[in-house]
Amino acid sequence: MPDKLKIPLIVNLVLVLLFIWLSYHMLSEFRNYLYPLTLGGLFAYLLYPMSSFFEDRGLPRIMANIFSILIGMIFLSGVGFFIYKQLGFFTADLPGLQKTAALNINVIFSNITNLTGIHTPELKEQFKLIASNLLSLESFNFKNTFNTTFQTLFTFGIMPVYVFFLLFYRNKFKEFLLMLVADSKHALTVRIIEEINQVTVQYMTGVFKVVGILIVLNSTGFLIIGLKHAFFLGIMAAIMNFIPYYGTIIGYFFPLFIAIFTMSSPSYAFLVIIQFIIVQFTENNLLTPNIVGSHVNINPFMIILSITLGGFIWGLPGMFIAVPVAAIFRVLGDNIPQLAPVGYLLGSSGVEEHNVSLEKINHFFKKFTKK
Numbered sequence: 612m613p614d615k616l617k618i619p620l621i622v623n624l625v626l627v628l629l630f631i632w633l634s635y636h637m638l639s640e641f642r643n644y645l646y647p648l649t650l651g652g653l654f655a656y657l658l659y660p661m662s663s664f665f666e667d668r669g670l671p672r673i674m675a676n677i678f679s680i681l682i683g684m685i686f687l688s689g690v691g692f693f694i695y696k697q698l699g700f701f702t703a704d705l706p707g708l709q710k711t712a713a714l715n716i717n718v719i720f721s722n723i724t725n726l727t728g729i730h731t732p733e734l735k736e737q738f739k740l741i742a743s744n745l746l747s748l749e750s751f752n753f754k755n756t757f758n759t760t761f762q763t764l765f766t767f768g769i770m771p772v773y774v775f776f777l778l779f780y781r782n783k784f785k786e787f788l789l790m791l792v793a794d795s796k797h798a799l800t801v802r803i804i805e806e807i808n809q810v811t812v813q814y815m816t817g818v819f820k821v822v823g824i825l826i827v828l829n830s831t832g833f834l835i836i837g838l839k840h841a842f843f844l845g846i847m848a849a850i851m852n853f854i855p856y857y858g859t860i861i862g863y864f865f866p867l868f869i870a871i872f873t874m875s876s877p878s879y880a881f882l883v884i885i886q887f888i889i890v891q892f893t894e895n896n897l898l899t900p901n902i903v904g905s906h907v908n909i910n911p912f913m914i915i916l917s918i919t920l921g922g923f924i925w926g927l928p929g930m931f932i933a934v935p936v937a938a939i940f941r942v943l944g945d946n947i948p949q950l951a952p953v954g955y956l957l958g959s960s961g962v963e964e965h966n967v968s969l970e971k972i973n974h975f976f977k978k979f980t981k982k
Contacts, residue, residue, distance in 0.1 A: 635924065638924050638925070639924060642924070642925050643766075646925045646928045646929065646932065647766045647769055647770060647773065648773055649928075649932050649936075650770065650773075650928060650931075650932065651769075651770050651772075651773025651774050651777060652773070652777055653811070653815055653931075653932065653935060654683070654770065654774050654815075655773070655774045655777040655778050655781075656808070656811040656812050656815045657683075657812075657815040657816060657819065658676075658679045658680065658683055658774060658778065659778065659781075659808075659812055660812065660816065661679040661682065661683075662675045662676050662678075662679040662778050663675075665678055665679065672778075672779060673779065676774075676775050676778045676779055677775070679778070680771050680774055680775060684771065693846075694843075694846055694847075697840070697842050697843035697846065698843060700840065700843070701840045701843045704839070704840070705746050705747070708746050708839075708869075708873045709742070709743055709746045709747075711872070711873045712739075712742040712743075712746060712872040712873050713739055713742070713743075715871070715872050715873065715874075716735060716738050716739050716742060716872060717735070720734075720735040720738075742868075742872050745865075745868065746873075785804055788800060788804065789801070799946060802946065803942060803943065803946045803947075806942045806945075806946070807939050807942050810907060810935070810938045810939070810942060811935050811938070811939070813903065813907070814903060814907055814934065814935050814938065815935070817899075817902045817903030818852075818853060818903060820902050821852060821894065821898045821899055821902055821903060822849050822850060822852050822853060823849075824898060824902075825848070825849035825852055825890065825894060825898070826845060826846050826849040826850075828845075828849075828890055828893070829844070829845035829846075829848045829849050829862075829886075829890065830842050830844075830845030830846065831845075832845070832886040832889075832890070833845050833866065833883075833886075836870075836879060836882045836883065836886065837874075837879070838866060838869060838870060838874070838879060838883070839869060839873065839874070840869075844865065844866045844869065847862065847865065848862035848863055848865075848866055849862065850862070852894065853931050854918060854927075854930045854931060855899075855914055855918065855934055856911065856914060856915055856918065857915075857918060857930070859887070859890065859891050859894065863883070863887045863890075866883050867880060867883050867884065867887075870882075870883045907934065907935075907938045907941075908938070908941060908958055908959055909934070909937050909938060909941055909957050909958065909959065910957070910958065910959045913937060913956065913957045914933075914934060914937065917933040917934060917936070917937040918930050918933045918934065920933065921933030921936070937957060940953060940954075940957060941953075941954050941957040941958055942954075944956075944957060944958075945958070
């Protein structure tokens with residue numbers, strides 16, 4: 612029997628690079644079609660437990676899906692209306708915030724000049740310009756932010772349709788995948804499908820719970836600190852946590868800006884930073900591990916790379932989609948031998964001896980105290 616044809620390494624590398632190049636251009640070219648469909652799939656996973664609950668109690672699947680989508684839309688509409696009202700209060704106060712920011716910037720630079728003897732009028736004017744732009748009405752204009760085009764209207768309008776049909780035909784999609792593989796691979800395929808379902812449902816339901824808790828924590832903390840527009844800032848900071856790792860940093864940038872440039876004392880900024888550290892620790896060590904769970908099981912570096920790549924290709928929707936998509940690839944890598952290197956690279960295993968744990972910290976201090 613002749614030996615199998617061996618493909619040179621350089622050819623393999625060229626094929627891999629060609630595949631990546633084609634994938635990138637396909638995703639970019641059809642982004643307006645693919646990202647609404649992908650978001651629809653994620654929201655279908657989010658509503659699946661509710662739809663399944665109604666269906667298990669005897670409601671026909673069509674009605675179960677419709678009720679689930681309506682409840683989801685009512686909830687999101689309520690949240691959107693509350694944010695809109697808070698935004699109205701915030702924008703009404705923008706002229707006053709601009710004046711306070713300009714006065715505070717004068718005080719800050721005067722103190723710098725008194726301490727160092729350095730005069731920087733150009734830099735002071737630049738800070739005033741940045742503050743004025745951030746606190747302008749144009750920055751919080753929904754028309755400018757969302758740019759109501761046909762594509763935007765189409766995306767929001769078609770999403771419930773995608774969610775309904777993805778929920779309605781979920782068994783059909785499973786059977787379609789089983790028809791594509793040999794009978795001997797059916798058990799493996801079913802296991803992969805079930806793991807992907809579990810990971811995605813766990814992620815989508817968990818991340819919404821985490822954001823809901825963070826809304827309460829952020830708003831309560833800002834109220835205790837005495838920050839202006841605590842509810843609005845708390846909600847916006849929490850919503851950014853739909854993007855892991857980057858979200859909290861991005862979300863707390865604007866509250867910190869408000870604390871530095873529009874409040875009467877530097878202590879407000881210090882307290883916001885303290886709250887950021889507490890919330891970041893709570894979210895990373897308590898909320899996400901216990902609510903989202905360990906099912907995603909992707910190492911932080913790969914999550915950051917996935918989010919960056921998703922944002923580069925699809926913008927903000929891509930950053931939200933990146934983690935569950937990476938988790939799907941991790942599941943495939945854990946179950947398909949040919950993709951095992953991908954699963955290992957994405958997963959969190961392989962560095963256990965270097966991880967920091969309470970047990971290792973206790974062992975270190977015991978060893979140190981003995982010396």
